[in-house]
Amino acid sequence: AQKVTQAQTEISVVEKEDVTLDCVYETRDTTYYLFWYKQPPSGELVFLIRRNSFDEQNEISGRYSWNFQKSTSSFNFTITASQVVDSAVYFCALSEERMDSSYKLIFGSGTRLLVRP
Amino acid sequence: DGGITQSPKYLFRKEGQNVTLSCEQNLNHDAMYWYRQDPGQGLRLIYYSQIVNDFQKGDIAEGYSVSREKKESFPLTVTSAQKNPTAFYLCASSIRGGQYSYEQYFGPGTRLTVT
Numbered sequence: 450a451q452k453v454t455q456a457q458t459e460i461s462v463v464e465k466e467d468v469t470l471d472c473v474y475e476t477r478d479t480t481y482y483l484f485w486y487k488q489p490p491s492g493e494l495v496f497l498i499r500r501n502s503f504d505e506q507n508e509i510s511g512r513y514s515w516n517f518q519k520s521t522s523s524f525n526f527t528i529t530a531s532q533v534v535d536s537a538v539y540f541c542a543l544s545e546e547r548m549d550s551s552y553k554l555i556f557g558s559g560t561r562l563l564v565r566p
Numbered sequence: 567d568g569g570i571t572q573s574p575k576y577l578f579r580k581e582g583q584n585v586t587l588s589c590e591q592n593l594n595h596d597a598m599y600w601y602r603q604d605p606g607q608g609l610r611l612i613y614y615s616q617i618v619n620d621f622q623k624g625d626i627a628e629g630y631s632v633s634r635e636k637k638e639s640f641p642l643t644v645t646s647a648q649k650n651p652t653a654f655y656l657c658a659s660s661i662r663g664g665q666y667s668y669e670q671y672f673g674p675g676t677r678l679t680v681t
Binding site for chain 1: 597606607608614616654658668669673674675677
């Protein structure tokens, strides 16, 4: 069955430290998509990135970078030079195709990141 | 501004009462979704709709009902049959639900407390 594991329940760092959030997934599909979302204290999930299974290139967006490795079924997220505003819960998610050809997102349990000044 | 609105932000109800949570989007998205989030857990899918007048059960549909009479609206009713309704409810939408896995955009959520 499809599954997403975020083993780190909570991480605390001091501002300007680099931090990596781990995501490991399980799927039988050959075509799938992986996502990262940020949930700040306000509650709304903010979309960060989508990556399909055929694109293993790492991606960098400002202080954010993502490392996708199919060999280890991992899609890790690194924040460089963390800031207090990065404090949030971060969710990794995997898409699963349903019988009706729609896609369902399977979420990990989230990693709470606390960045201290 | 385009986006998803959910109202109210906080909702309190007595046990045994049905309650309807509002979700409206002006993104012109075809697909809409309802999720439930419990403390320390990820999101679980309640219902989803790929097109107007059509919707499907998600993983935890028991005790909930929805309607999709308009493209921009997807209200969720939490019925008295839902055994543990206190939770944070998130509505989302995406360009379309089938064929491709598009990212979903989320509303601000409604925190429902039933006592």
